[in-house]
Amino acid sequence: MADDDDDDCMLTQEALAESRLANAARIVKDGEELMDYLYNRGQYTDKKLAPRPDLIFLDLNMPKKDGREALREIKADSQLRSIPIIVLTTSKAEEDIHRSYDLGANSFIIKPMTFSSLVEVMKTIGKYWFETVKLPL
Template sequence: MSIRHNIQAPFTIILADDDEDDRLLAQDAMEAAGSSYQCHTVSDGQELLDYLRCEGNYNNNTISELPSVILLDLNMPILDGRETLRLLKLDPYLANIPVIILSTSAAEEDINEGYALGASSYMVKPNDFDSLVDMMKCFNNYWFDCVSIPHTAANDEHK
């Protein structure tokens, strides 16, 4: 495995969600919330891992940086959010990236399992756009204004 990264921008996020409408809605809400970070989207957990590791369809890519934060849906095809989170936390080069679950599920067992697998936070997707914008404002304020995000070994080549 080869991870090729070059840190340039202050903050980037990756949104992993299988629903294209949800991805577009979240990106619109981020923009409406005044987000100043770059957002890359993927449609499932395997694509997320491939993107971060520069494998599969991303084999010839060099991503500009490891993300500052990952927003991860739980219920996705191919590789769901739970298994993706488990694999992220097992990978020494990716384990320190904060992962926030962004799911429609408010079930206690999903919330508990998400934290047990290493999620940094769990957010339940609201039902309307204005609430989603408000959530993204809170997300921005907390993750990019209040906390210190770990730096990764993004400039190194890993095999």
């Protein structure tokens, strides 16, 4: 998960646990840190501590490198582009929705306003991305 809002990160982790998704969640605070994680640079050189993610939750509005820039870089890289990316953001702007899909996002979800709604979103995501879809290794 790439998101600079600590509360959103905590709530998302709790919603993942509540929805019974067993996958470990790792959090980075901005697009630069996300790219370091994906390329195993800096503090993420140990691939055991920074394994390739099965799915990325990406906020659009982050410091240093925003989600749009990170999305563009990930989808331009032949080694990374197969990782599904779900934009999970507060933005409701049509421009952000269209641009995210144009850049290769797999889904665009506006952050739910209640915890119970977030849990339902996580259950749906888990069922679809981890039970229904066959992802490349």
